[in-house]
Amino acid sequence: MSGSRFNPIALLRAFLRPLDPILMLVLGLLLGAAWVLMQSASPERLDSQGAHFAIALGAMWLMAWVSPARLLRFALPLYALGVLLLIGVELFGEVSKGAQRWLDIGVTRIQPSEIMKIAMPLMLAWYFQQREGQTRFVDFVVATLLLLLPVGLIVIQPDLGTSLLVAAAGLYVIYFAGLSWKLIVPLVALLVIGLGSIVTLGDTLCQPDVDWQVLREYQKQRVCTLLDPTRDPLGRGFHIIQSTIAIGSGGMSGKGWMEGTQTHLSFLPERHTDFIFAVLAEEFGLVGAVVLLATYLLLLVRGFFIAAFAPTHASRLLAGSITMIFFTYAFVNMGMVSGILPVVGVPLPFISYGGTALVTLCLGVGMLMSIQRSRLRARSS
Incomplete structure (x- = not known):
């Protein structure tokens, strides 16, 4: 009978078995930051964001149990x-x-x-x-x-x-x-030439009667607004102008938690979703932004470590791609909030309000954990 006793320690170990401690530490820091920022940006959404956290973490835990080989079958x-x-x-x-x-x-x-x-x-x-x-x-x-x-x-x-x-x-x-780099270099060269042409000929290309053909009108306006937000400061340029004001006004150490004027006087649009990085920069300053960047860097380093030592070719490709997706989310969001990229509606990973993107990102973390777990199992066998 003694062997059938309930053992909470063993149960906890079984629950934690598929989870990578470093990834969990990073995820805990990011979700903690998200909770703190949400209390300032949109406290009325805390309950629903808590539900999103629970669903996303549950999805991550389940994904971590699925072996890469089984995952690839789907x-x-x-x-x-x-x-x-x-x-x-x-x-x-x-x-x-x-x-x-x-x-x-x-x-x-x-x-x-x-x-x-x-x-x-x-x-x-x-x-x-x-x-x-x-x-x-x-x-x-x-x-x-x-x-x-x-x-x-x-x-x-x-x-x-x-x-x-x-x-x-x-x-x-x-x-x-x-x-091959022989294919990559020409594509990068064309991209640089294209971007350089848009910047150089921006005044001409952004005239109302110029049709960009490959982009819709609203997409053209996003690029033109990026080149010169003052073209329409109370309309299309309002988002970028207010966001850069919030970031710049934070200074080195910020105005203090829940003390951001751009945020709490409702100048900053979409402050709980796409522009939540501006909330962080205004209230916690450059120090807060650097801490967030360091946390993302730790996530990337851990992801690339898992990719480098993954046991199979497919799992290496998958882990490397997932890690770079995290980088892309963060780079594009911070770029558009800072005014160096067009506004395209990409959330700040693990920080912005919302359920769909958070679940998707946590599934990616779960895949990394699954790949790491398969490596450890292969090494021990």
Whole structure:
């Protein structure tokens, strides 16, 4: 009978077994910062954000138990489902705020583009796993086509922010799979030339009668607003102007928690979601921003460590891509809030209010934990 006694210590160890302590430390710091900032930016949303935390952490814990090999078995079906749902959005999707991004499945509405943030790197990691050691140029072409299909369907919704994140997730896998620098350098050169041309000819290109062809009018205006926010200070440029004022006014140590004037006098728009970094910079200053950057850096270092020592080719590609996705979220959000990138609606990872992005990001953390756990098991066997 003594052997059947309830042992809480053993139960706790079993519960914590799939969790990586360093990743949990980083995640705890980020979610703690999110909770503190939310109390200042939007205290009425604390209860719902707490529910988001619980759901996201639960999803992460479940994902950490799934082995990478088993996870890869779902790559093709998940990718196919995501593409079919994106096609469904194009044919039957609901329109809200001028965008057709949601699909009503009866019990609830879903945004299928979010599925592709996980399905895309998973699919390409599985694809290159099948060709390990014999990758040819045609394989990179096929991988690019697999990437362009969902990205194109997301672009036409339109949802530029999500399309960039999905595209980045896929491109990271393609790069880590061994894409030649001979192909990368010309693309980077074209990008630099294009950006330089926009900056140089901004006044001409931003005239009302100039059609950019490849971008919708509102997307053109976002770029033009970035080049000169004072062009429309009370309209399109309002977000960037108020955000940069908040960041600059924080100084070295900030105005103090819940003392931010831009935040509490409602000058700062979307302060609980896309622009929450401006809240942090105003109230905690440069010191707070550097601490947050250091926390993200620790997340990236741990992610790349897991990727470098992952036991299989696919898990290395997947871990590297997931880690770079965290970097992309943070870089794009901080860039747009600081006025060096256009506003594209990308949340600050693990900090901004919202459930969908938080669950997606925590699933990525769970995948990293799963890969690390598989490495430790392989080493001990």
